[in-house]
Amino acid sequence: MPLTLYYLEMSPAVRSTLLTIKALGLDVEMKPVNLMAREHMTPEYLKMNPLHTVPTLKDGDFVVFDSHAINAYLVDKYGKDDSLYPKDLQKRATVNQTMFFNCCDLFPSIGAIVGSILKENAKTVSKDKAANVTQGYQKLESLLEQSTYVAGPHVTIADFAIVSTISSSNALVPIASNRYPRITEWLSKMQALPYYHEGNDKGLNTFVTVMKSKLG
Numbered sequence: 001m002p003l004t005l006y007y008l009e010m011s012p013a014v015r016s017t018l019l020t021i022k023a024l025g026l027d028v029e030m031k032p033v034n035l036m037a038r039e040h041m042t043p044e045y046l047k048m049n050p051l052h053t054v055p056t057l058k059d060g061d062f063v064v065f066d067s068h069a070i071n072a073y074l075v076d077k078y079g080k081d082d083s084l085y086p087k088d089l090q091k092r093a094t095v096n097q098t099m100f101f102n103c104c105d106l107f108p109s110i111g112a113i114v115g116s117i118l119k120e121n122a123k124t125v126s127k128d129k130a131a132n133v134t135q136g137y138q139k140l141e142s143l144l145e146q147s148t149y150v151a152g153p154h155v156t157i158a159d160f161a162i163v164s165t166i167s168s169s170n171a172l173v174p175i176a177s178n179r180y181p182r183i184t185e186w187l188s189k190m191q192a193l194p195y196y197h198e199g200n201d202k203g204l205n206t207f208v209t210v211m212k213s214k215l216g
């Protein structure tokens with residue numbers, strides 16, 4: 001079945017799916033969605049994804065949205081093995097809990113800053129919003145004291161979710177290496193993955209350029 005990804009490369013959520021696609025070596029048709037032009041609010045897009053978010057994946061007639069759900073589906077269906085999303089129930093629960101940490105904590109904290117810049121024309125990052133991001137960094141640092149990658153000894157889709165979020169927030173609330181040595185070490189390991197640059201860097205550069213151009 002042909003795979004189609006509706007995407008905007010600067011989106012952190014999209015970049016976690018791009019990392020998954022690159023890691024699995026999948027051939028995917030790419031359909032850009034211009035959020036500024038509100039292409040995600042057209043009747044056609046809303047029919048496919050009533051939550052009007054990117055990324056959205058089509059696999060033949062089947063549609064799935066939310067990057068975490070998409071990435072899990074892609075590994076389950078197309079992975080040569082289960083290393084990125086283990087089938088073992090306890091290992092999978094650990095990956096899931098870490099993806100929920102991204103989805104419920106890290107991503108909304110950075111999303112609040114991005115929203116204030118893009119929708120409210122904020123020229124600085126507010127202290128309150130930065131403090132929420134910093135709390136997330138502290139939790140992530142604690143997680144990484146217990147394991148090499150965010151959900152265990154190997155790279156999983158939880159790492160893809162968090163690295164795309166954290167590399168973005170780093171541009172707005174910098175991650176000091178002396179304060180967060182474990183995060184810094186983990187980021188270096190992620191950057192050394194052969195598919196990291198193709199999966200994350202291009203969109204991240206656009207994200208950083210756009211944010212810096214909007215800030216005073």
Ligand SMILES: N[C@@H](CCC(=O)N[C@@H](CS)C(=O)NCC(=O)O)C(=O)O
Pocket residue numbers: 011012013014035040051052053054055065066067068103
């Ligand atoms: N939990 C979702 C979040 C997706 C999300 O919020 N995407 C943003 C771009 S980073 C978006 O599509 N925003 C447009 C909107 O919500 O209308 C995921 O992981 O896919």
